[in-house]
Amino acid sequence: MSTPTRTGPTGAMVIGAAPVTGTGDEVRSTDPRTGTALEPGWPAASAGQLDRACALAAEAFPVYRETSPDRRARFLERIATLLDERVDLLVERAHAETALPRPRLTGEVGRTSGQLRLFAEELRTGTWQGARIDPARPARTPSPRADIRQRRIPLGPVAVFGASNFPFAFSTAGGDTASALAAGCPVVVKAHQAHLGTAELVARTVAEAAVDTGMPAGVFAQVVGAGNEIGTRLVSDPRIRAVGFTGSRTGGLAIAAAAAARPVPIPVYAEMSSINPVLLLPDALADRGAELGTAFVGSLTLGAGQFCTNPGLLLAVDGPGLDAFVTAATEAVRGDAGATMLTTGIAGHYAAAGDALAARPGVSELAHGARAGEAAAGSARLLSVPAERFLADPQLQSEVFGATSLLVRCADLGELTAAVAVLEGQLTATVHAGDADHDAARRLLPLLEERAGRILFDGWPTGVEVGHAMVHGGPFPATTDPRSTSVGTLAIERFLRPVAYQDVPQALLPAELADADPHRVWRRTDGRPGRGPVTG
Amino acid sequence: MSTPTRTGPTGAMVIGAAPVTGTGDEVRSTDPRTGTALEPGWPAASAGQLDRACALAAEAFPVYRETSPDRRARFLERIATLLDERVDLLVERAHAETALPRPRLTGEVGRTSGQLRLFAEELRTGTWQGARIDPARPARTPSPRADIRQRRIPLGPVAVFGASNFPFAFSTAGGDTASALAAGCPVVVKAHQAHLGTAELVARTVAEAAVDTGMPAGVFAQVVGAGNEIGTRLVSDPRIRAVGFTGSRTGGLAIAAAAAARPVPIPVYAEMSSINPVLLLPDALADRGAELGTAFVGSLTLGAGQFCTNPGLLLAVDGPGLDAFVTAATEAVRGDAGATMLTTGIAGHYAAAGDALAARPGVSELAHGARAGEAAAGSARLLSVPAERFLADPQLQSEVFGATSLLVRCADLGELTAAVAVLEGQLTATVHAGDADHDAARRLLPLLEERAGRILFDGWPTGVEVGHAMVHGGPFPATTDPRSTSVGTLAIERFLRPVAYQDVPQALLPAELADADPHRVWRRTDGRPGRGPVTG
Structure with a gap:
């Protein structure tokens, strides 16, 4: 990174792991106490800049998805470490942009880095891969059974739309980004207009962590734009394969409609409205x-x-x-x-x-x-x-x-x-x-x-624990997809899909499906969960 | 059942576990060898009859979803037994309607009953429930952690549209129906017009098994109608909560569009077109x-x-x-x-x-x-x-x-x-x-x-093994939802969604989430997979 993240926001987006200044109309965040615009301004992304962010994400995908779970875990942990190191700078800017109290924002940075570390831990267990092995039965009658194995693979580049109310935990490096990156999906974030400075500081941190841990340059990008136009264009880009969104019902439905209207529709995980x-x-x-x-x-x-x-x-x-x-x-x-x-x-x-x-x-x-x-x-x-x-x-x-x-x-x-x-x-x-x-x-x-x-x-719904058992989701209109959660380790499944391998030679199988089980992940063999090598 | 299934088709649908004759225009299947219409005719369902099928499914849902996995397994096994007993009758009619060779059809009945038995087995393992337990940590600082537990529950009544090319395995009691019933979802089938007689015989068998095993009358229905109208009406019914479809790209896209246009959109699992x-x-x-x-x-x-x-x-x-x-x-x-x-x-x-x-x-x-x-x-x-x-x-x-x-x-x-x-x-x-x-x-x-x-x-794609590791699905346009499979035990997940329970008293928790673990299902406790009681 040419601009160290120890300094405040500069008005840049992040594309290709580097700060990039937009060429469109300037967008600003506002001090909610005074209603006055804050410095600096962010020139919006041009169509060409958005295209480049998506192209780099698509280019990064085949490389990034082949990184080992442990390498991705180290990437997430590096983001967490850097966020924690920069907590004062982050909180100060977020406080100016959101008027949320500093202790709350400090806690939220900790929640955000903790969430990244939890996904890192989950990555190393391998349970999320959903490995299943049905070994061949050559002697079965009337016909032999082929060897069939299953795992989950990432969907591809994910577009993330953060929320105004959690400038860290549900924004640039929040739950959607953490779970998509954990799954092996590059991420393109549309920065939230209410906290552009916070978003820039966090985006530069993610990009720096990507460089530090040797991830491909397109693994993460953040673009800026006013109104719905850039968001619709992002969701409609053919290289984007899924969307995570937290915000209003109107916004969520507009994004779901754009995703459904694509020649190849994609899943949208929009968390919208709930009266609890x-x-x-x-x-x-x-x-x-x-x-x-x-x-x-x-x-x-x-x-x-x-x-x-x-x-x-x-x-x-x-x-x-x-x-x-x-x-x-x-x-x-x-x-x-x-x-x-x-x-x-x-x-x-x-x-x-x-x-x-x-x-x-x-x-x-x-x-x-x-x-x-x-x-x-x-x-x-x-x-x-x-x-x-x-x-x-x-x-x-x-x-x-x-x-x-x-x-x-x-x-x-x-x-x-x-x-x-x-x-x-x-x-x-x-x-x-x-x-x-x-x-x-x-x-x-x-x-x-x-x-x-x-x-x-006998409690209160505010306060969403980040863990393995949490569900932050629910039937429409709470979300557009009740089959998932946007908080907790189950969130990684939103960005995965199953693939089966039939009679694929051992030497060509992914490690987590090979007989030897070098990673010792949990797998279901003929339906029985367990660990360890497949034995004849 | 007032009409024993030892006899051939009568022109009836199945609603409320009983044969019901439609009041609309008559629909018939055709002998593909001669192009002539086969006896009998099926009067199509009226709007009121379709409404009644959906109403009964909605009424059955709260009862059916509370049946134990073992009871649902016995229901599926009873369907399997009856299908096997009636194989000759079923094959004879299917042969007349599809011209598929008798040995192939006989094999397909076996595949269909085998599939039902595999889901019964899967139900008893409990793995499909996705149980997760994050026990309370009252001493955690700065704030204690609540007790949070997670399981998957069924979505609700499912509409199933069978395929012409598998009159048993992908039709009335095929993979979609078996996985939805296993998940705890009542099913309303739209009978395939190409094999109405086969569909009736199988539907009566399912209804008989429901009666034999004490399931609620609305757990299964099959309606008849010509063209797209009844299908669109079924998918648009507010009581239907998910759709399984196998057929053409045109048909699948029409159903997906109808589902997306609902006030409350629902998931559609349409398996459509592939050139393999x-x-x-x-x-x-x-x-x-x-x-x-x-x-x-x-x-x-x-x-x-x-x-x-x-x-x-x-x-x-x-x-x-x-x-x-x-x-x-x-x-x-x-x-x-x-x-x-x-x-x-x-x-x-x-x-x-x-x-x-x-x-x-x-x-x-x-x-x-x-x-x-x-x-x-x-x-x-x-x-x-x-x-x-x-x-x-x-x-x-x-x-x-x-x-x-x-x-x-x-x-x-x-x-x-x-x-x-x-x-x-x-x-x-x-x-x-x-x-x-x-x-x-x-x-x-x-x-x-x-x-x-x-x-x-080094094989050929025809022949889809029914097992734990199979994936019969894939990216659009092969399906409308690449995150799933329509064959194999993973198919049950299409009809489930996660729910979290926070600080719910032990006596009110579902058995599979209670500390004592009476069903001994696989659960992740603080992320670690295993079995057995939760210990402080």
Whole structure:
């Protein structure tokens, strides 16, 4: 890299592992506190520059996919090390661009580097390769069985669209990029306009790690552009083979439509919109209604409510416990100081969407918090509606991105169950249940499973653990593809597909499928999982 | 069942585990030898009858998905037993409807029942559930880790569209139905118009097995209708959650478009078109050119060439070995007696598509076999084209469904590699390689992996083994979704999605995720695969 990443952003993209300045119109990020544009500006990528990023990715693919899992792991680990080393520089710029608190951003860098290290660890286990071996049975009658072996291979170059609300963990080197790189897929990121400087610093770090670990120059690129045009062109490029996206429903659907309209359609993993219902069952409310009310507002207002998993809907059974919940929650919302949101655009949408929800028939406002005096300020808000209205009005399920939640008051468990039954697909569903609620919870669980990617008990949906068992996904419209997750090691499977090898000579087989099993990966031999050589 | 399946077809569909006669226009299958309509006729499903089939499937889903894997295994095994018991009746009707030889059909019934039994076995291993457990770490700093567990659950009711060329193995109770039922998804089949009687006999068998094993009445249905209308309506029904399809590219793309246009889009697994390139490398040709020519025509003409994996394209390096191959293949094609194809429509398309291919610039005909004198007769055909023309003309990759193949003569390995590089997605790619070809094969393998779902050495692509390692799938246009297979145990994953459970009490967890592990399934605990209880 000619420009060391110890310095701040310069207005460059990254193509071919090197900084490249766009030749299009300049794009800038904005300070959400003041609404003023930040320095520097980023000239957008020309069509030729985008083409070059995709061409280099396609050129890198055959080389990169043949790197050993251990070499790819070292690449991911190098990115993690460099991110951690540069945490101060990264946090400072991200703070200026997003107004997210520094401790939160520091934690998010750690989460991002930790995620890269987890994928490195997963790469070395080899389990993700899905190796299966059905050895030949030459003596089988009436016809012999051929030797058939299976593994997963990477799809090809992946386009990644990051999210505004996680400038590290769901952006340039976030979960989509980490899982695609782990799978063996080169990545072309479209930088998020809300944090262009953060995006540049991270992209230069990834490129530096690629050089340090001897990866091909096209393994990673980041382009800049305003509006939807560059994104649509990226998704339509024939060399792109899959898309990872985190953002709005409108944005996700536009990208899915562009991908479906290609001569050769490609998979799109778009994580879009979710209101994350929280069920408050009677015994839990009776036992700790006030405590739940306070804790709920803590989850609601965390990060100005700007989480995909923000609890935007409460389904609760009426009674004294719910009254205590409402009293505590109302008080907490009124006492909330408000916060600066990520962009003035998001703050504007937030206020308008909350007003639209509040104006629906039957909806009343329980509490509205303070509004900080800054350009992109947002304030917490709690609305309420009878279940009867909720059942009749699908508009009440519209996502309000930010710290607004709607309490649906149900007369009894029957009405609460009916409300669950009309829910759209969700990332999460939370149940607060006392011991006496367990039978009701058991009956509700299958309904929740059908509607959500993750089910939590007695907690709050904000906070997505990065591990092997996490699912951050769910039925439409939470995502465009419920068969996957964008967080956790299972995310690598999004960018792989199975290939079978029939009677391929041992010397030509990939190492993980050869009899000798030099990598000692987990494989299913005639269906039985295990490790070690294939024996006659 | 009020009508025992020991009798022949009656003109009924199956809805609610019982025979139901449609109320629409009558549809019939045709004897492909004579072109005359067969008895009886099937009145098509009304909109209300289709609605009822979908409603019953949706009603059955919550019950069926909660059946234990062992109970579902017994259901599949019961279908298998009944199919085997009725093999004579089934084969007789299928022979009348398809003109496929009785021994082939008998074998196909065995393959179909064997496939059902393999899924039953897979169900009992539990590996398909993808269980993962990340136990809580209450002492972790800076924040404790919640207990998170993951398993796969079924998507919901599945629509299945069978293929004309496998009236058992890829039709009513074929691979799509078997894998969907194994996953816990009810199935609604649209009966294939080319073999309505076979479809009815099999559907009644499935319904009878459902009754015998106590499955809910809506777990399986089969509807009848002419043209695309009923299919589009089925795919558009909001209660259908995934689609399995085997057939033409036109049909598959129409279904994929209908699924994408739904308010809630659903996954479509359409296996469509493939020309299954066979690479003949120099040393193999020099060593056994003539032998390969004869064997090739055996694969080409098997089942009148009506296989998804039929070798429709040969890529070969010029030389004396190829001359010997051509001489032997030409002789074998000329000596082929021809065969009756599945329908007069398919025979007509076959002749027209072959003529269109033969008329492309640069294409010459090497041999044309005899044409049987029956209504739907087809004859083997071998065409040839220089590689230069193949590289310039994408139309030369059009599938001709039947026993026609195109030989692409390449001057050298460089030209052969260039021809591989322009190939569309394929179900299979075959390499014939002598020892001296192994270096060339090693360089070609990555190109083939990117373009095909299965790679074979020194064999022929027809004949798809049903096992754990098989992949019958591949990049577009071979399928609409390269991330899966429609044959083999991995096919079950098409109808599942992951769900995570966070801090869910032990008593409410699904058995396969509980600490005690009563089913002893394979699970990944903190990423490590194994079996047995979770220990603190």
